[in-house]
Amino acid sequence: MPELMLEIDDVSKIYPGRRGLFGASAPVQALKNVSLSVRKGESFGLVGESGSGKTTLTRSILHLETPTSGTIRVNGQDLSKLSAAELRRLRARVQIVFQDPYASLNPRMSVHDIVTEPMVIHQETLGLSRRQRTDRAAEFLSLVGLGPQHLRRFPHEFSGGQRQRICIARALATGPELLLLDEPTSALDVSVQAQVLNLLIDLQDRLGLTYFFISHDLAVVRYLCDRVALINRGVLVEQGDSEQIFDRPESEYARMLVGAMPEVKAPASAGRQD
Amino acid sequence: MTTPLLAIRNLHLKMSSFDGQAHVLNGINLTVNRGEIWGLVGESGCGKSLTGLSVSRLLTSPPANYPAGEILLEGEDVLKLKPAQMQRMRGNRIGMIFQDPTTNLNPAFRIGSQLVDVAMAAAEHDPSILECQPGAGSRERRKAARQLAGDMLERVGIPNARARLDDYPHQFSGGMRQRVLIAMALIGRPELLIADEPTTALDVSVQAQILQLIKASVQDFDMGVILITHNLGVVAQTCSHVAVMYAGNIVESGPVEAVIGRPAHPYTQALMASIPTRETKRGALQGLAGTVPNLIRPPPGCRFAPRCSYALPACTAELPAPRIVGPDHAAACIRAGEIGALAHA
Numbered sequence: 001m002p003e004l005m006l007e008i009d010d011v012s013k014i015y016p017g018r019r020g021l022f023g024a025s026a027p028v029q030a031l032k033n034v035s036l037s038v039r040k041g042e043s044f045g046l047v048g049e050s051g052s053g054k055t056t057l058t059r060s061i062l063h064l065e066t067p068t069s070g071t072i073r074v075n076g077q078d079l080s081k082l083s084a085a086e087l088r089r090l091r092a093r094v095q096i097v098f099q100d101p102y103a104s105l106n107p108r109m110s111v112h113d114i115v116t117e118p119m120v121i122h123q124e125t126l127g128l129s130r131r132q133r134t135d136r137a138a139e140f141l142s143l144v145g146l147g148p149q150h151l152r153r154f155p156h157e158f159s160g161g162q163r164q165r166i167c168i169a170r171a172l173a174t175g176p177e178l179l180l181l182d183e184p185t186s187a188l189d190v191s192v193q194a195q196v197l198n199l200l201i202d203l204q205d206r207l208g209l210t211y212f213f214i215s216h217d218l219a220v221v222r223y224l225c226d227r228v229a230l231i232n233r234g235v236l237v238e239q240g241d242s243e244q245i246f247d248r249p250e251s252e253y254a255r256m257l258v259g260a261m262p263e264v265k266a267p268a269s270a271g272r273q274d
Numbered sequence: 275m276t277t278p279l280l281a282i283r284n285l286h287l288k289m290s291s292f293d294g295q296a297h298v299l300n301g302i303n304l305t306v307n308r309g310e311i312w313g314l315v316g317e318s319g320c321g322k323s324l325t326g327l328s329v330s331r332l333l334t335s336p337p338a339n340y341p342a343g344e345i346l347l348e349g350e351d352v353l354k355l356k357p358a359q360m361q362r363m364r365g366n367r368i369g370m371i372f373q374d375p376t377t378n379l380n381p382a383f384r385i386g387s388q389l390v391d392v393a394m395a396a397a398e399h400d401p402s403i404l405e406c407q408p409g410a411g412s413r414e415r416r417k418a419a420r421q422l423a424g425d426m427l428e429r430v431g432i433p434n435a436r437a438r439l440d441d442y443p444h445q446f447s448g449g450m451r452q453r454v455l456i457a458m459a460l461i462g463r464p465e466l467l468i469a470d471e472p473t474t475a476l477d478v479s480v481q482a483q484i485l486q487l488i489k490a491s492v493q494d495f496d497m498g499v500i501l502i503t504h505n506l507g508v509v510a511q512t513c514s515h516v517a518v519m520y521a522g523n524i525v526e527s528g529p530v531e532a533v534i535g536r537p538a539h540p541y542t543q544a545l546m547a548s549i550p551t552r553e554t555k556r557g558a559l560q561g562l563a564g565t566v567p568n569l570i571r572p573p574p575g576c577r578f579a580p581r582c583s584y585a586l587p588a589c590t591a592e593l594p595a596p597r598i599v600g601p602d603h604a605a606a607c608i609r610a611g612e613i614g615a616l617a618h619a
Contacts, residue, residue, distance in 0.1 A: 049477035049478070049479065160318075189317040189318055189504060190504065190505075190506070190545060191544065191545065191548045191561055192317075192561070193561075194547075194549075194550075194560060195562075195563070197550070198559055201556060205557075216478060217478075219550045222552070223559060246552070256479060259482075260478045260482040261478060262482070262511045263511075263551065263552075264507045264510050264546060264549050264551065
C-alpha cells in the first residue's frame with residue numbers, strides 16, 4: 001500500500017444563498033461527496049470544465065475554504081483539527097502555482113523579494129537567516145532554468161514562460177512535498193508550455209514532489225499525470241489511471257470530454273465538403 | 275480565373291512605438307476563397323491578430339502604417355477605402371468575432387436590441403437582408419429586424435431563441451454568448467468572417483460545438499473564414515487550409531492535410547512537436563527554446579534562424595521566399611524540401 005499524500009474523504013461544500021435587495025439566491029452546492037486520494041510522488045490530474053468545482057476543491061486543500069462536510073487529510077493530518085500554528089507549518093509543505101503568471105507576481109517586488117517571501121513567512125518552520133534565504137532563492141532560480149543574475153530584476157522584464165518559472169521557484173522555496181498546479185500552462189504558448197511541462201517533470205524526478213494538477217487541457221493532463229479524476233458540477237464522475245480514462249472512458253461525460261479534445265493529426269479529408 | 279474573395283498581396287505593416295518602428299507584418303501573401311476556412315496559427319506576437327485587424331481596418335494609424343501591399347476584397351483594395359466606405363464594409367461584407375464573449379456585449383442592453391441595432395445598421399447598406407417591402411416604415415423595419423434576430427439566434431443553436439431576445443448578456447453562459455456574437459457577425463450576411471481566437475475562453479466541449487457551428491455556417495452562407503488561433507488541434511479539426519505565421523511572415527501555408535501531415539518548415543515542425551499527443555512519452559516533449567524576436571530590430575535573413583536547429587550560415591543572408599513543396603503547399607525555408615524529407619523519412 002503506497003503512502004498517501006492527500007486524502008479527500010466525502011467532501012461537500014455548499015455556499016449559502018444570499019438574501020439581498022433583489023430577492024434571495026439559492027444555495028450553491030459546489031462539491032458533492034467528493035472522495036479521492038493522491039499517492040506520494042505521483043502526478044494526479046483533476047479535470048473539469050468551468051464551474052465544475054475544481055477551484056473550490058483546490059482552495060479546500062489549502063484550507064482557504066472550509067468544507068461543509070467531509071475531511072481532508074494532508075500527510076495524514078486532518079486539516080480541520082489543526083491549530084493555526086500547526087496549519088501554518090503544514091502550509092510550508094503544500095504550495096501552489098497559479099494560472100496567470102502575469103497576475104500572480106507583484107510588479108513592485110524584485111524577483112529576490114518574490115522568491116524569498118515564502119521563506120520569511122515560514123521563518124518559524126524553516127529558520128533561515130537572510131543570507132541563507134538569498135542563497136536558497138538563487139539556488140531555486142537555477143533549478144527552474146533562470147539564474148542568480150535575475151534576482152535584482154522585476155517581473156515586467158520577463159516573458160510569460162520565465163514568469164511561470166519564477167512562480168514555480170517561489171512555490172518550491174519552502175521545500176514543499178505537495179505542489180498544487182492550477183492550470184499552470186494555459187496562459188502560455190504551446191512552445192513555452194512544452195518547456196514548463198518538461199521542467200515540472202524534471203523537478204518531480206529530482207525532488208520527489210507530488211503534483212495535484214488542475215486543468216481543462218486533456219492533452220496536457222494525459223502527458224503529465226499518472227492518475228486522473230474528472231469532475232462535473234461538483235460530482236466526481238470518474239477516476240483512474242490516465243491510460244484507462246483516455247483510452248477506455250467509462251462514463252458518458254468522460255467519453256464526451258475525450259471526444260471533444262482537439263487532436264493534432266492530419267484529417268483524412270478536411271475542410272471543403274462540396 | 276475568378277477573383278478570389280480575399281487576396282492579401284505583399285502586405286507590410288509597421289507600428290511606431292517609443293523604441294522605434296516595429297516591422298510587424300513583413301510581406302504577407304494570403305488568398306482566401308469562398309468555402310475555405312483558413313487557420314492562422316503561431317505563437318503570441320507573430321502578427322496573426324494584426325493580419326485579421328488589417329483586413330477589417332480596425333487598426334488606427336498612427337501608430338499603424340502600411341508602407342506597401344494591398345488587401346483585395348473581391349478585387350477592391352480595402353486599404354484605399356475612405357472611413358465611411360470601410361464602415362459599410364464591416365458588418366456587411368466582413369464579419370468579426372473576438373476572443374472574449376463577455377466583453378463584447380453591452381451588459382446594459384437586452385440581447386435582442388443589440389442584435390436589432392446591428393441588423394438595422396446593416397440594412398442601411400443592404401436593405402434586402404430584412405426582406406421588407408421597399409419604402410417600409412421604420413416600425414415595420416424594426417419588426418423585421420427583430421424577426422431576423424430571432425431567426426439568427428435559432429440558427430446558431432440557442433434553444434428557445436425568440437424568448438431569449440429579451441434576456442440580458444449576463445443571463446447567458448460563455449458558450450451561449452459566443453453564439454450570440456456569431457449570430458451578430460453573421461446577421462449582415464458577410465462574405466468573409468474573421469474569427470480571432472473565438473474559442474480560447476471556452477471549455478473544450480463548448481469549443482467543439484462553436485467550431486462545428488462555424489464550419490456549418492461556411493456552407494450555409496457560402497463565406498470564407500479566417501480563423502486565428504494558437505491551437506493546432508483546433509486547426510486540424512476545423513480548417514481546410516492553414517497559414518503558419520512567425521514574426522510577421524507566413525512561413526508555411528497550404529491545405530491542412532498537407533501542412534499538418536507533412537510539415538516542411540522547421541517552425542511548423544517545432545510547433546507540432548511541442549504539443550503532447552497520445553504517443554508522447556512522459557518527459558519526451560520537445561519545447562522550442564527562445565522567444566519571438568524583437569521586431570524593431572529583427573534578426574537578418576530568416577527571422578526564425580536564431581531558434582532553428584537546421585539553420586545554416588546562408589539562412590541569415592536574406593529572407594527566404596516561399597518554395598513549393600507540394601500541391602498548393604509552400605514553405606519559406608531554404609532547406610524546406612530537405613527538412614520535409616528528413617522528418618518523414
